[in-house]
Amino acid sequence: MAQMGEMGLVELRDIEIFLALAEELHFGRAAERLHVSAARVSQAIKKQERAIGAELFARNNRGVRLTRLGEQFRDDLRQVHQGLTQTLDRARLAARGKTGILRVSLFPANFQEQRRYWDTFRARHPQWDLRLRMSTYQDPFAQLRSGDADVLITWLPVEEPDLTVGPLLFAEPRVLAVSGDHALTRRSSISLEAVGDFQHVVIKPVPGYWFDHYVPDLTPKGRLIDRTANVDNLEDVFMSTALGEAVTLFPAHVSRYYPRPDIAYLPVKDMAALPFGLVWRSDAENDMIRALSHVVRDLGPLPG
Numbered sequence: 001m002a003q004m005g006e007m008g009l010v011e012l013r014d015i016e017i018f019l020a021l022a023e024e025l026h027f028g029r030a031a032e033r034l035h036v037s038a039a040r041v042s043q044a045i046k047k048q049e050r051a052i053g054a055e056l057f058a059r060n061n062r063g064v065r066l067t068r069l070g071e072q073f074r075d076d077l078r079q080v081h082q083g084l085t086q087t088l089d090r091a092r093l094a095a096r097g098k099t100g101i102l103r104v105s106l107f108p109a110n111f112q113e114q115r116r117y118w119d120t121f122r123a124r125h126p127q128w129d130l131r132l133r134m135s136t137y138q139d140p141f142a143q144l145r146s147g148d149a150d151v152l153i154t155w156l157p158v159e160e161p162d163l164t165v166g167p168l169l170f171a172e173p174r175v176l177a178v179s180g181d182h183a184l185t186r187r188s189s190i191s192l193e194a195v196g197d198f199q200h201v202v203i204k205p206v207p208g209y210w211f212d213h214y215v216p217d218l219t220p221k222g223r224l225i226d227r228t229a230n231v232d233n234l235e236d237v238f239m240s241t242a243l244g245e246a247v248t249l250f251p252a253h254v255s256r257y258y259p260r261p262d263i264a265y266l267p268v269k270d271m272a273a274l275p276f277g278l279v280w281r282s283d284a285e286n287d288m289i290r291a292l293s294h295v296v297r298d299l300g301p302l303p304g
Contacts, residue, residue, distance in 0.1 A: 015081050017044040021057065022074040023136065025064045029233060082147060100128045102288040105135040105149035108276050110253040113302060114153075114169060121295045128288055137203050137232050140210075144281045151289055152279045155214055155251070160207070164285065166278030166293045170302035172251040174268040179244040180261065189267045193219045198247045201237050202227040214274070215249050238263065251276075273304065 020030040021041060031038040049056055056070035066074060089101055102121075108114075111132060121130055135143065135152065141160060143149040151166075158165050176195060178184045184194075196219035203211060217225055229246035231237050240246040242262040251274045255265035278296060280289050 012081075012084060014044045014048060015077055015084075017041050018048060018056070019074065019077060019081060021045060021064070022066055022070065024233075025066075027064065029235075078146065096129075100288055101131055102128055102151065102292060103131045103133070103149050104151045104153065104292070105133055105143055107135045107140065107152070107154040108170075108251065108253060109134070109257045110170075113253070116299055117169070117292070117295055120299060121292055124295065125288070125291055128291075137234065139205060141207075141279075144279070144284075147284070150280060150284065150286075151292060153276055154279055155210075156275045156277050157210070157213060158277075158279050159209060162282055163279050164282045166280065167296040168275055168277045168301045169296060171273035171275040171304060172253055173273050173304075174271040175250050175252050175255050175265040176268050177238075177241045177248040177250055177254070177263050177265055179242050180264055182244060182247075182264065184247075184266060185264045187266060189269045191220075191270050192216070192268060193221055193223070193270075195219065195247065195249065195268070196223040196225045199226045199229050199245065201229040201231045201240055201246050201248050203232070204230060220270070 016034060017030065017036070017040070020033050021027065024030045024033065027038045027041050031041045034041075045057060052069070052073075054069050055067050056073055058065050058067050106114075111118075118130060118132065121128075133149075135149075135154070140152065140154060141158075141163060144152055144163065153169060156165065156168075176184070176190050184190060200215055202215070215225065215227055217227065219225060229240050231240060237248055238258070238260065241248045242260065249268065249271075250265070252267075278293060
C-alpha cells in the first residue's frame with residue numbers, strides 16, 4: 001500500500017486509533033471506545049498526517065470529517081488492519097489450543113439475559129473462541145459485509161439479498177423513553193398514536209424498511225411521526241431524550257439495562273413485540289455460525 005510505504009513503521013495501536021476516529025468522527029467517542037485519552041487520539045492522527053504530508057481529517061467547529069485522502073487511507077487500512085489482527089488472533093488461538101473465533105455483534109443490550117446461548121456454545125465447542133461486542137449505530141450490516149463481524153443480532157425483519165436470517169432469540173414489548181419532567185410521565189402507559197405528537201430520533205444511514213419496523217413512519221390513524229432528530233450513537237439518543245428534544249421507542253429491556261434519573265420509560269400498549277434474531281452473510285456461512293444457530297434453535301427463544 002502506497003501510504004504505508006510513506007509512513008514507514010506504523011504501530012497497530014495507531015492504526016486502530018485512525019480507524020476508530022474514521023468511524024466515530026468524534027475524538028471523545030473514539031478515545032472512549034479505545035480506552036485512551038482524547039489527547040492520545042489527537043497525537044496519533046497528527047503523527048500520521050505529518051508522515052503522509054497531508055490532512056486525513058478536516059476539523060472545524062461543526063465537527064470532524066474524513067478528507068478524500070482520509071477516505072482512501074481508511075479503505076486501505078481496513079484491509080491491512082484486518083489481516084494483522086487475524087494473524088495475531090490465529091497465533092493467540094493456536095497457543096490456547098483453539099482453532100477459530102466466532103465474532104458476534106449485538107444491537108440489543110440484554111447480553112446477560114442471552115448468556116445461556118453463549119455458555120452452551122462454549123461448552124459444546126471448546127475448540128472455538130466466542131467474542132461478543134456491541135454494534136455501532138451506523139450502517140448496521142456493514143460490519144457483516146466488511147468481515148468485521150461474523151454474526152449480527154438485530155431486530156427483524158432483515159430483507160437483504162446477501163444476508164441470511166437465522167433463528168429468533170427473543171421478542172419484547174415496547175417502551176417509550178421520555179425526559180423525567182415530560183408531561184407524558186403523568187401517564188402509566190401510552191399508545192402509538194400519541195407518539196405521533198412528538199419528535200422521534202432517527203438513525204441514518206440505515207435501510208428504510210428496517211427502521212420503519214422499529215419506529216413506524218405513521219401512527220395507526222395515518223398521522224406522520226416526526227423522525228427528524230438525527231443521532232449516530234446511543235449516548236446522543238439518551239441526551240436528546242433527557243433534554244426533552246425527542247422521545248425514543250425502545251425494546252423493553254432498555255428500561256432495565258439503562259435506568260436513568262433523567263429519563264422515564266412508559267409501556268406502549270398497542271405495539272407488537274419486537275423480534276430479534278441472528279443474521280449473517282450468506283457467502284461467509286461456516287461451521288461456527290451453523291453451530292451457534294443450532295444452539296439457539298435447540299434452546300429456543302427467551303421467555304417473553
